Amino acid sequence: MKSEIEVFRKFIRNKGLRKTPEREQVVRAVFAIHDHFDVDELYALLRRENEKISKATIYRTIPLLLESGLIQEAYFEDGHLHYEHIYGHDHHCHLRCLDCGKVIEFTEETVKDVEGKVGERYDFLVTGHKLEVYGHCGKCRVHK
Amino acid sequence: MKSEIEVFRKFIRNKGLRKTPEREQVVRAVFAIHDHFDVDELYALLRRENEKISKATIYRTIPLLLESGLIQEAYFEDGHLHYEHIYGHDHHCHLRCLDCGKVIEFTEETVKDVEGKVGERYDFLVTGHKLEVYGHCGKCRVHK
DNA sequence: CTACTGTTGCGACTCATTCTCAATAAGGAT
DNA sequence: ATCCTTATTGAGAATGAGTCGCAACAGTAG
Known part of the structure; x- marks a missing residue:
């Protein structure tokens, strides 16, 4: 490479x-x-x-x-x-804590399938995606 | 409601x-x-x-x-x-054309499953997500 | 090496967003 | 209903990210 x-x-x-x-x-x-x-x-x-x-x-x-x-x-x-x-890295998505702002990277293959389906449905040549999942991390839930 | x-x-x-x-x-x-x-x-x-x-x-x-x-x-x-x-609307994601900037909304249930999986894996209480898929729409591909 | 033209650095500029502060007006207490 | 406290508003100044114009500089083709 x-x-x-x-x-x-x-x-x-x-x-x-x-x-x-x-x-x-x-x-x-x-x-x-x-x-x-x-x-x-x-x-x-x-x-x-x-x-x-x-x-x-x-x-x-x-x-x-x-x-x-x-x-x-x-x-x-x-x-x-x-x-x-992103060059040389597997694609990953972000999981963000709305309280402390911490960002965790995760990989999830199923999103690739979505790309294909959606591209076909709307006649797009899909080149990528950005998925951000957010919520409250364990630590921040405890501190409440 | x-x-x-x-x-x-x-x-x-x-x-x-x-x-x-x-x-x-x-x-x-x-x-x-x-x-x-x-x-x-x-x-x-x-x-x-x-x-x-x-x-x-x-x-x-x-x-x-x-x-x-x-x-x-x-x-x-x-x-x-x-x-x-978003209140009163089904959740939807965005498909954006990188050339003309057009944004199409689409719904995709499988992303919900990702929320659950990821939340469990990292001990997050997931409250939502944002998925943007991008690429080149049919019209813009023709114009090249 | 020369000429052409893309690139850099600097500071000025633009534009979105936040802040300051005096005037105003919610809303609880009387 | 009126008063009092204090949150909220509007206007404009201030901030800060990002862009632009321009003169000096430096790739690159020939």
Whole structure:
């Protein structure tokens, strides 16, 4: 399997865009975070490493990462979007506690079937889905 | 079944909040729109009816509607959240075209089963879910 | 190496949402 | 019905995420 940076380079080339160190640093940072992330976290990580990449460039790189299939939007919280890398990972869904905000990842095959059924029913070429299940975790139920 | 305004009044009373005409106008407006909506649309609708309710009040009412279970977040698009009323409606999921942005609602029972399974597996009291399936609709595939 | 043009960084800008605060008005107590 | 306390409202200022314009810079094709 190709590394994420190879996938990215191929994507960039196919789109006729330019390979730049800034973009590649962003890709590296994204895959260095093994969790959900937002733009500020990427920026902080890069600054910690003394990479001087502007936030604008990060914002400009995000759509490329989305389009190349390396990352996807995970959820909207605290007034901004959070992402996660998906390349090289099994697809997973999120289980969120409405009280403490904890997010658990889980995998569930049956959702794949839904994709197929729905795509056929409405003549869609389905490329993915996002399932978020929410409720109250055990800990938070006890504290009431 | 209780009307949405009754549900809202009960919620307000239980929370020790005050029943105000502004809040009730917002509830009315929300249920007058039979589709997804955002804050601007609510505001425009109320203005058209010559209700002079400030946007701040609408923003302050949204969390109450969410907490009372009358509405839920539907999706994030164009830089802001969109909502939909859910009280009195069967639960449904969204199928979105990544090209033209069209959103189709569909119902799918099997997702309910996922809720149960996952809730048990992680000791969650599951209260709901949000499933968005995306891809490319027939029309947009032709136009390429 | 050169020329062309895409990309970057910076700061200014936009726009959604929240906050501040004075004026208003629920709602319980009298 | 009136008073009093305090939640709520409206208006505009403030915040903060994300975008844009532009001049300097740097890939890449030839």
